[in-house]
Amino acid sequence: MNWLFLHSNQILTFVKSITDGKLLIVPVLIEGSWHLQAQNPDSINEFPNSPFRATESLKTFLFIPAESVGGEIPSEKETVIFGAKSCDLPALQILDKLFLEGAFEEPFYSERRKKTIIIAEDCSDCLPSCFCVAVGNTPYPENTADLIFSDVEGGKLVAAATERGEELLKKHGGSFSAATELQLSEQKEKRNAIKEKVKISLQEQKIEIPENIAEILQKKWPDKIWEKIAETCVECGACNFVCPGCHCFSLTDELTSEGKALRTRVWDACLSENFTRVAGGANPNKKREVRLRHRLERKFIAPYEAEEGYACSGCGRCIDACIGKLDMRKIIQEVANA
Ligand code: SF4
Ligand code: SF4
Known part of the structure; x- marks a missing residue:
């Protein structure tokens, strides 16, 4: 430079x-x-x-x-x-x-x-x-x-x-x-x-994040670990909304009082139960722990496999915003030590 x-x-x-x-x-x-x-x-x-x-x-x-x-x-x-x-x-x-x-x-x-x-x-x-x-x-x-x-x-x-x-x-x-x-x-x-x-x-803060995050998260850990980790998540979606890289959205259509069609795009959150719910009510990610794990996988496994590094820059906003006191650094540490 x-x-x-x-x-x-x-x-x-x-x-x-x-x-x-x-x-x-x-x-x-x-x-x-x-x-x-x-x-x-x-x-x-x-x-x-x-x-x-x-x-x-x-x-x-x-x-x-x-x-x-x-x-x-x-x-x-x-x-x-x-x-x-x-x-x-x-x-x-x-x-x-x-x-x-x-x-x-x-x-x-x-x-x-x-x-x-x-x-x-x-x-x-x-x-x-x-x-x-x-x-x-x-x-x-x-x-x-x-x-x-x-x-x-x-x-x-x-x-x-x-x-x-x-x-x-x-x-x-x-x-x-x-x-x-x-x-x-x-x-x-x-x-x-x-x-x-x-x-x-x-x-x-005694936080030790291992270098091989993707490999750790890829292993098939017992669901019980994720159930325990996700216990305090209240599905507010704050972690998704504050994240600089989360970009999922949904579209809503409505008629205004003047009879005009209005299409609005709003941020969506993969931690919300409705995120993967489809017509008829089926939902592949119905469980909270599955959704939490999915978010970590999207941050650390998918981009890593595509040789794009991680989709998390370590800003810590999701840690500060979480009302359930979930800290992804500690989750990774917990899963690594399980
Ligand atoms: S911010 Fe915390 S409580 Fe809210 S959805 Fe995310 S993990 Fe759950
Ligand atoms: S720490 Fe990572 S996952 Fe959390 S808000 Fe920042 S970039 Fe997103």
């Missing part, structure tokens, strides 16, 4: 010039949690970033929870999202593959994705639920985002990871200079330190 340096006194000018009339989404600290929210560019006083990932993933803005898909494709406003983290980006690759690269390009996602600039930055801290390093990810972005930022003494290092990012730097990067060897080694040091911090956080 070609790293450039932006002095701290140029940062705000850069943020404002890149935003220029677009919708701006930034991380905002609300009651102790970071949330991605629309913000007036004039109210920004510093580079918009959070120490770790926000509660919402990028999915919330690109593949929105409920939308009308029966009519015209709306023209979306150009948007800039600051504060994406490394654990958001593999999920974006999953959504892009599914909605943009198949035989059929999904026009609603495509319209938003093409008009959204993604700016990512290294994590400087981690949450107890973070486990990116245990699933082959890093706490610093290396691809997919248009621009990637790292903190260094006196400013930021920035690199483009897409063609759009290159164009942005050409257009708005007048005040950048080439990164020095010293700055690059400072970046390396900081990146190693945050990686180590995530590992130590896992050790302190």
Whole structure:
């Protein structure tokens, strides 16, 4: 990557010039949690970033929870999202593959994705639920985002990871200079330190995630283990909804009071009993433990067999959101030790 340096006194000018009339989404600290929210560019006083990932993933803005898909494709406003983290980006690759690269390009996602600039930055801290390093990810972005930022003494290092990012730097990067060897080694040091911090956080919580997750989950474990694990699941679907990579949806059709047909796409959740229920009431995944196991298999076995790595980036959102206190790291550990 070609790293450039932006002095701290140029940062705000850069943020404002890149935003220029677009919708701006930034991380905002609300009651102790970071949330991605629309913000007036004039109210920004510093580079918009959070120490770790926000509660919402990028999915919330690109593949929105409920939308009308029966009519015209709306023209979306150009948007800039600051504060994406490394654990958001593999999920974006999953959504892009599914909605943009198949035989059929999904026009609603495509319209938003093409008009959204993604700016990512290294994590400087981690949450107890973070486990990116245990699933082959890093706490610093290396691809997919248009621009990637790292903190260094006196400013930021920035690199483009897409063609759009290159164009942005050409257009708005007048005040950048080439990164020095010293700055690059400072970046390396900081990146190693945050990686180590995530590992130590896992050790302190006594969480040991084995490397061969796919092999462990592939074994035929007695149903009793899964029954016990799934005991506290209340089927709220929060784990699916907060996951940056979960993308299942259902379509509902209704008549409005004016007699117009309305087709709506809404996020669906494989933890819900209705997810696989078909006409006549048959349901191959009627049992809760089967559904829970199915979710883990979809995250760790199917993509692994297709040589695509894991479909889980270790963001930990499903752990924080689970009302039943289910923690997929501990589930894997429990199954491995069974
Ligand atoms: S968040 Fe927890 S309780 Fe809710 S469906 Fe997922 S596993 Fe079950
Ligand atoms: S499965 Fe959980 S930890 Fe993995 S990417 Fe989804 S929300 Fe994050």
